[in-house]
Amino acid sequence: MEIAPESQAPPSPIPKLIEDLTLLDEVSNRTAGVSRLEMCIQCGTCGGSCPSAADMDHTPRMLFAMIRAGMRKDALMSNTPWICVSCYHCVVRCPQNVHIADVMYTLKGMAIEAKLYRDSTAPDFSQTFVDMVEEYGRSFEFGLATRHYLKHFPLRLPSMAPMGFGMLTRQRMSMTPRRIKGIDQLKTILKKAKEVEAVHE
Ligand code: SF4
Ligand code: SF4
Numbered sequence: 001m002e003i004a005p006e007s008q009a010p011p012s013p014i015p016k017l018i019e020d021l022t023l024l025d026e027v028s029n030r031t032a033g034v035s036r037l038e039m040c041i042q043c044g045t046c047g048g049s050c051p052s053a054a055d056m057d058h059t060p061r062m063l064f065a066m067i068r069a070g071m072r073k074d075a076l077m078s079n080t081p082w083i084c085v086s087c088y089h090c091v092v093r094c095p096q097n098v099h100i101a102d103v104m105y106t107l108k109g110m111a112i113e114a115k116l117y118r119d120s121t122a123p124d125f126s127q128t129f130v131d132m133v134e135e136y137g138r139s140f141e142f143g144l145a146t147r148h149y150l151k152h153f154p155l156r157l158p159s160m161a162p163m164g165f166g167m168l169t170r171q172r173m174s175m176t177p178r179r180i181k182g183i184d185q186l187k188t189i190l191k192k193a194k195e196v197e198a199v200h201e
Contacts, residue, residue, distance in 0.1 A: 023070045031099065031106040039096040040064045046090035046100055056080040060090060060100050063107075076116040081107040121152045134190055137180030141173050 021038075028035045040061070047059030058066065058078050066075045081104040090100045108126065111117040125148050132140045145164065149157045167173040180186065 021068070021070075023072050023075070024067050027067055027103060027106055027110070030110070031102050033099065033102065035103050035106075036096060036098045037064060037067070037103055040068075040098050041096055043095060045093050045095060046098075049089040049093045050084075051087060051089065052083045052085055056083045060084075060104075064098075064103075073116060076107065076111040076114050077118055078107075079118060080104070081111070082117065082122040121148070124148070124152070132177070134187070135179075136177045137183045137186050138178070140177040142168070142175055143177060 024037060028037045031037070042061055042065060044059070044061045047053050047061050050056070050060065053059055056079060058080050060080065063075060063078055063080050066078075084101065084104040086101045086104070088101055091098075094100060108117075108123075112123050117123060125144075128144055128147055129139060132138075132144060142164070145160070146157075149160060164173070168175060
């Protein structure tokens with residue numbers, strides 16, 4: 001049989017990508033600053049560093065693989081971004097400097113827009129938290145927990161009381177909110193940020 005010279009051989013088929021980078025690009029573009037999400041090498045360091053991983057239905061590594069695969073609905077329905085407490089352990093340890101916590105914020109926003117979150121109280125909790133930060137410049141745990149539980153889980157409040165009492169008596173929590181110094185400057189910055197955000201929407 002005559003063998004065709006290499007230059008005349010039919011080109012080998014281009015392997016079909018199982019990745020759909022549309023979703024990855026979208027998440028990356030919507031993340032403040034540079035996400036470096038495309039640099040993830042699936043090493044798993046993030047999940048291994050995460051204090052909340054046990055409660056997540058997908059570790060950050062798994063979530064990022066789902067995003068790469070274009071699994072929009074599954075990724076946006078994941079509880080992972082809502083369980084993330086923004087401790088930045090994973091960010092510090094990620095060998096690729098992926099801005100993991102920032103990506104979690106992006107996914108929360110996208111889940112709210114698409115109405116694909118499963119915990120219906122999570123967006124309300126986030127909004128209450130943001131309202132308090134805008135008002136006081138910091139979180140006010142006592143007010144945040146009390147308001148959230150009164151609104152959504154009033155029957156669970158009595159079981160929370162011993163923990164709350166313990167935190168109050170050990171001065172780990174304050175009963176009254178305290179504003180940070182320079183709250184007016186923070187409000188000016190936040191106002192400007194909202195103006196910039198509105199222009200880019
Ligand atoms: S630690 Fe960084 S590189 Fe490793 S899986 Fe997590 S995001 Fe990807
Ligand atoms: S920032 Fe979020 S995902 Fe990263 S370690 Fe902390 S809780 Fe886990």
